[in-house]
Amino acid sequence: MDGGEETNMATVETKLEHLGEVIESSTSQFLAESRELNGAPPFGSFVKTTSEPGVYGLVFNVSTHSIESNRRATAYGKTEHELRMEQPQIFELLKTEFEAVIVGYEDEKGRAVQVLPPQPPGIHSFVERCKESEVKALTDSGDFLRCILQGSRLPTDDLIIASVRNAWHARAYDMQYLVKLGKDLCRLIRDDYDRLSSIMRRISQ
Secondary structure: OOHHHHHHHHHHHHHHOOOEEEEEEOOOEEEEEEOOOOOOOOOOOEEEEOOOOOEEEEEEEEEEEEOOOOOOOOOOOOOHHHHHHHOHHHHHHEEEEEEEEEEEEEOOOOOEEOOOOOOOOOOOOEEEEOOHHHHHHHOOOOHHHHHHHHOOOOOHHHHHHHHHHHHHHHOOOOHHHHHHHHHHHHHHOOOOHHHHHHHHHHHOO
16 A cells, blocks of 8 residues: 555545534534434533634534425334335435534634634534543533523533533542532522532432
């Protein structure tokens, strides 16, 4: 294999690492089409765009539907495996999309900054899963929780639970970190003790 072929293969492999591609964006949220059907990152995942600057998001919605906006998928009374064997073309008419609320961006020094980016992520930029180090940087303080609480159209409590679990997992379930975030949450929603108790109880389940 010559050098040119190796370079091309490396480029293909790099492209295949992305989870999706941005198809709508604003300074507070973005929508991406998944690279694979049913291949979106899980709810509550931290993701990053390949735009300049890189923008960090938190997945809050995943949907699969027809590629034609005026058509719905039809029920066939068969399992997915049976349909893939008998009518594989059906799945070519479907797509999976995911939405993310923006929780920060990467500054010129490569640091994760927990404020909205100066510009929204570019259309057609790729979306990748955040590295563990990036998740830690984004969740070092409770500022990302404020982004969730102030966001629009978000399933707020469940998104807090999922994102905190992911941040806690990145720290090998360090209890001191969970206590720290619990204090941040207490300051943010101190007027609703029942809600706070419910969130903290479900995080540690």
